Amino acid sequence: MSKTLADTLAARETMYVNCGHPACCKMTKLDIQALIDKLGLDHGSMHWDLVGLFGCSDCKAASRDRRPVFFTCIPDYAGIQARRNRDWKPNFG
Numbered sequence: 126m127s128k129t130l131a132d133t134l135a136a137r138e139t140m141y142v143n144c145g146h147p148a149c150c151k152m153t154k155l156d157i158q159a160l161i162d163k164l165g166l167d168h169g170s171m172h173w174d175l176v177g178l179f180g181c182s183d184c185k186a187a188s189r190d191r192r193p194v195f196f197t198c199i200p201d202y203a204g205i206q207a208r209r210n211r212d213w214k215p216n217f218g
């Protein structure tokens with residue numbers, strides 16, 4: 126199954142991009158809307174769709190070898206919880 130940046134935005138997921146170098150381990154939140162502005166709504170949002178787009182400027186500046194980044198995707202737990210419980214009422218019967 127493929128997933129697009131539009132899907133990620135609609136699901137209100139939070140994505141972080143992490144430097145894969147153990148001496149660095151920098152991490153920052155991805156701006157999904159900015160990615161969409163740049164790449165389009167239909168661009169994939171899976172690892173292989175995005176991994177080639179990012180390099181670590183800190184590692185480059187420190188002349189460390191370039192390691193691929195990896196992504197952390199955090200679901201909108203609060204939103205999922207709210208939707209799941211929207212029509213739920215405790216029953217005192």
Ligand SMILES: [Zn+2]
Nearest residue numbers: 144149181184
């Ligand atoms: Zn780095």
